[in-house]
Amino acid sequence: MMSVALPLYDRKALTPGIVHIGLGNFHRAHMAVYLDDLFNMGLGHDWAIIGAGVRAPDAAMREALKGQDCLSTVIELDPSGKKARRVGAMIDFLPVEENNAALIAAMSRPEIRIVSLTVTEGGYFINASTGQFDPADPAIVADAANPHRTAFGAIIAALKARRDAGIPPFTVMSCDNLPGNGHVTEAAVVGLARLSDPALADWIKANVAFPNGMVDRITPATGPRERALAAEFGLGSDPVPVTCEPFRQWVVEDNFPQGRPPLEKVGVTFTPEVHAFEMMKIRILNGGHATIAYPGGLMGIEFVHEAMAHPLILGFLNKVETEEIIPYVPPVPDTVIADYHQLIVQRFSNPEVADTERRLCLDGSNRQPKFIVPSVRDALAAGGPIEGLALVSALWCRYCAGTEDDGTVIPPNDPNWDQLQPLAMAAKADPQLWLNGLASIYGDVAQSDRFASAFGRWLTRVWTEGTPASLAAYLDGKA
Structure with missing residues (x-):
């Protein structure tokens, strides 16, 4: 039986300072691990x-974690040897309620000085065409009429309670993969508050800190393989173990008026230049x-490291990165961009992580406008090459048609699948229908004749010749 590292501190002596919303795998392998180290x-x-x-669905996670005293199993998948630990940084998990009463009460407590979030890239109610908070989103309209149903509605209620009681506001810290995630979170909180209480919205804007941050650690979804790994360490009773790569990074603005943990002692970088780290990561890693x-999804490749071992996919990644992403x-x-790119290639190629292509394909309608379209926009503005990025977009469109190259059915893999699949099928005959139908994703890029032409050519080629031939043509410069 392999050993498991346990907390070296008395968990009963811990007191809370943070409420974290969204206890998925990434949080438990990232922020919780940094705090555990501290x-x-x-x-x-x-x-x-x-x-x-x-x-x-958060109720199921609560049940699982409460059943093991809120301990999380985190297994680092290093090719040189796996390591497991039990992370004890969380001491309670609140009941999941429709009106969020327990959450609001907890955030209203004076000792809570930070409220942090991992609610996914799509959880911030952003209009992709404008890049701004969308007050017309149905969930926001519903929260304004019947408050406190969203995370942001609950945050607003707790901030109001603290203001009325004379308690200083907590800092709101997003730990999601978004450009300017602090600004995005502020826009959501202030924008929602403004729909029902403009004076409170003004107070929040003037008094609440929303630091920007960049977070990074590859954390696959939990399935039978991950549970089997936990069993190897004698933790087979844990239904929600987390596996992750050894690498982790956290860069954040030092903007915490009510104080913060001294996380710099465990490797967190505090800097006013978060935006630079953030753009590098979002463009190179997430864009990668x-x-x-x-291409991996269409070629029936299951694991990311297997895709990286395919010369056409690796060549495609390297060429798109070096010619169409990194130049902008x-x-x-203190970073050499070329070295960072090579680090990304190494991380993607780690066979122990066993991250899946399907996970990377998930939720393209939220990820493409954040991770790919901005690079296209910059390349168009600079007059640079965009053939590879257009091929990336064409491959996404082809994937959304719902079959692999060999006809194997692709199960729905996007919150908007019911909209995307018929649009992708229609685009087979008329590629412009995809760009016109997804104006909220492509924005002004959809109006670029150069991009539309490249996208159309590649989509036609992928349909008629298949993914490997299309990749080979791009690598050979045969657009």
């Missing part, structure tokens, strides 16, 4: 996490994921 050093014991969720996702990534402090 607590193991004997520091920051008044910054323990109270977990929370606002969706019905999108680049290899759909600004300099990053």
Whole structure:
């Protein structure tokens, strides 16, 4: 039986300082691990996490974690050897309620100085065509009429309660993969508040901190393989173990008026230049994921490391990155961009992680406008090449048609699948229908004749010749 590292601190002596909304795999392998490291050093014991969720599926996670005293199993998948630990940074998980009463009450407590979130890239109610908060989103309209149903509605209610009681506001910290995630979170909270209480919205804007941050760690979904790994460590009773790569990174603005844990002691970078790190990561890593996702998905490749071992997919990634993405990534402090690219290739190729192509293909309608379209826009503005990025988009469209190259059915893999699939099928005959039908995703890029022409050519080629031949043609410069 392999050994498992346990918390070195007395968990009963911890007191809460953070409420975290969204207890998925990424949070438990990232922020919770950093705090666990800090607590193991004997520091920051008044910054323990109270977990929370606002969706019905969060109740299942609560049940699983409460059943093991809120401990999370985290297994690092290093090719040189796996390591498991039990992370004890969370000390409670609130009931998941439709009106979020328990969550609002917890966030209203004076000792809670940070409220953090991992609610996915699609959970911030952004209009993709404008890049701004969308007050007309049905969930936002419903929350304004019947408050506190969303995470942001609950945050607003707790901030109001603190203001009325004379308690300083907590800091709101997004840990999601979004450009300017602090600004995006502020727009959602202030924008929702403004629909029902403009004075409160003004107070929030003037008094609440929303630091920007960049987070990074590849964390696959949990399935039978991950549970089997936990069993190898004698933790077979854990229904929700987390596996992850050894690498992790967290860069954040130091904007915490009510204080923060001394996370710099465990490797967190505090800097006013988060935007530079963030753009590098979102364009190169997340954009890279999108680049290899759909060719692998269409070719029936299950795992990311298997896709990276395919010379056409690896060649496609490297060419798109070096010629069409990296040229528009600004300099990053103490970082060589070319070295970062090579690090990404190494991380994607780690066979132990066993991340799936299907996970990378998930939710393209939220990921493409954040991770691919901005690179297209920059390349068009600079007059640079866009053939590879157009092929990435064409492969996404082809994937959304719902079959692999060999005809194997692709199960729905996007919240908007019912809209995307018929549109993708119609685009087989008229590619412009895809761009016109997804104006909220492509924005002004859809109006570019150069991009539309390239997209149409590649989509036709993928349909008629298949994915491998299309990749080979791109690598040979045969657009």
